[in-house]
Amino acid sequence: MLTLLMASLADDSDKAFMLDLYQDYYGLVHKKIYSITRDAGHTEDLINDTFLKLMGKISLLRTLESCKRTAYVVYTGRSVAINFIKHRDVEKKHGYYGLDSDLADVAVVSDPVEDQIIRLEERAEMGKVLVKLPENQKDLLYFKYFLEMENTEISEILGIAPASVREYLTRARRNAKKLLAEEREDGHEE
Amino acid sequence: MKNENIRRKLYEDYEAGLFKLLLHDLAEKEGVLLLAEKEKLNNDPEAAPSVESVRRFSRQLNARINKNKALAARQRLLKILNRSAIAMLAVIVILGTTVASVEAVKVRVLNLWLEIKPEYTSFQLTDSGSNSDREGPDSTSPPVSWTKAHVPTYIPDGYTVNRVIDHEFYKKIIFENEQGLFIFYSELGEGSNAAVDTENADVFETISINGHQGTLIEKNALVTIVWAMDNRMFIVQSQTSAETALKIAEGVKYVE
Numbered sequence: 001m002l003t004l005l006m007a008s009l010a011d012d013s014d015k016a017f018m019l020d021l022y023q024d025y026y027g028l029v030h031k032k033i034y035s036i037t038r039d040a041g042h043t044e045d046l047i048n049d050t051f052l053k054l055m056g057k058i059s060l061l062r063t064l065e066s067c068k069r070t071a072y073v074v075y076t077g078r079s080v081a082i083n084f085i086k087h088r089d090v091e092k093k094h095g096y097y098g099l100d101s102d103l104a105d106v107a108v109v110s111d112p113v114e115d116q117i118i119r120l121e122e123r124a125e126m127g128k129v130l131v132k133l134p135e136n137q138k139d140l141l142y143f144k145y146f147l148e149m150e151n152t153e154i155s156e157i158l159g160i161a162p163a164s165v166r167e168y169l170t171r172a173r174r175n176a177k178k179l180l181a182e183e184r185e186d187g188h189e190e
Numbered sequence: 191m192k193n194e195n196i197r198r199k200l201y202e203d204y205e206a207g208l209f210k211l212l213l214h215d216l217a218e219k220e221g222v223l224l225l226a227e228k229e230k231l232n233n234d235p236e237a238a239p240s241v242e243s244v245r246r247f248s249r250q251l252n253a254r255i256n257k258n259k260a261l262a263a264r265q266r267l268l269k270i271l272n273r274s275a276i277a278m279l280a281v282i283v284i285l286g287t288t289v290a291s292v293e294a295v296k297v298r299v300l301n302l303w304l305e306i307k308p309e310y311t312s313f314q315l316t317d318s319g320s321n322s323d324r325e326g327p328d329s330t331s332p333p334v335s336w337t338k339a340h341v342p343t344y345i346p347d348g349y350t351v352n353r354v355i356d357h358e359f360y361k362k363i364i365f366e367n368e369q370g371l372f373i374f375y376s377e378l379g380e381g382s383n384a385a386v387d388t389e390n391a392d393v394f395e396t397i398s399i400n401g402h403q404g405t406l407i408e409k410n411a412l413v414t415i416v417w418a419m420d421n422r423m424f425i426v427q428s429q430t431s432a433e434t435a436l437k438i439a440e441g442v443k444y445v446e
Contacts, residue, residue: 071220
């Protein structure tokens with residue numbers, strides 16, 4: 001009986017939390033989703049899908065500080081919007097996101113392992129470089145390392161084979177390192 | 191090669207950890223800008239959800255919570271059912287082992303069988319064993335010539351041995367008198383079965399033969415006594431009174 005009562009209270013608390021979150025972030029999520037889909041007819045549904053997806057992350061969201069929570073909500077909204085257009089565009093044979101071509105054209109560099117890693121002291125510089133990554137690669141890194149999605153979930157969102165996610169992630173990281181190297185070269189030239 | 195693989199794996203883990211750190215830093219920085227953008231939008235009444243939108247989301251939220259609740263309840267039920275199934279299996283195994291190994295329980299099971307099979311009664315002393323293929327020739331030797339065996343020491347006057355069957359697991363002596371009335375004495379070893387017609391029997395009762403539990407059945411003027419003793423099963427069937435049959439049964443002794 002006590003367990004049922006506790007469960008009921010937890011449900012009420014979760015529902016109140018989610019309704020607050022919905023009303024607080026509605027405007028921002030609406031804007032971000034529409035900027036990707038340009039589809040006013042589906043935006044409302046996609047907003048609801050975003051918050052229903054966030055339901056499974058209530059305990060994490062409660063602990064995140066407001067700026068990180070905002071990023072979490074926005075990137076979850078982006079994943080829902082990207083998933084929508086990916087599946088819509090598969091039908092239309094027209095890719096908005098162009099993940100396959102954008103990521104595939106980055107040459108695979110066969111450097112020794114040690115040369116490929118980012119050293120801890122490069123962290124601050126790398127942070128600046130990540131902002132300059134193409135949206136698709138930044139989203140991919142966000143989904144994997146911030147939202148901590150499984151590869152299968154990412155593959156479903158992006159409409160790619162689950163086995164390819166690992167390769168796309170490798171390419172996104174290499175691209176970030178390449179940008180870092182270019183930044184450094186520019187810095188030396190100046 | 192193995193070392194190289196270990197190094198590669200460690201670098202991959204290191205890079206994954208570092209990118210997590212980088213993305214958390216980035217989320218914090220971007221989050222500040224996004225937060226400012228959110229506050230600005232929240233001040234714009236047009237960017238707020240309509241009452242109908244909130245209502246619709248609330249309905250969807252309720253449906254999702256109920257679905258999660260139902261799912262959790264189903265999982266709890268499945269867990270309970272799994273535990274019950276394991277407990278039931280354990281009970282069956284324990285009961286099965288007990289029935290197979292404890293003599294007293296066998297007698298109980300035997301008695302239970304007597305109750306649920308009114309048209310006939312099947313007696314079985316043990317679960318295992320085999321039929322002997324050593325069937326000796328019929329003999330007219332009197333049972334008293336047997337040694338190291340059970341023999342009926344009391345037979346009413348006028349009866350003579352008509353037939354003797356002496357198997358390793360099955361012994362039988364048929365007595366007959368001048369009126370053509372018979373007395374059957376049987377001894378069954380492990381693995382033997384005996385079926386007695388008990389349908390609409392006149393008498394069907396539990397008795398004691400020299401302290402051993404047995405069953406007395408009277409039907410159509412035939413008295414049957416079945417009892418177990420010294421890990422063997424004995425049957426006396428006679429066209430006599432129950433008292434006489436009881437006396438024959440009580441007279442069965444082991445002779446050296």
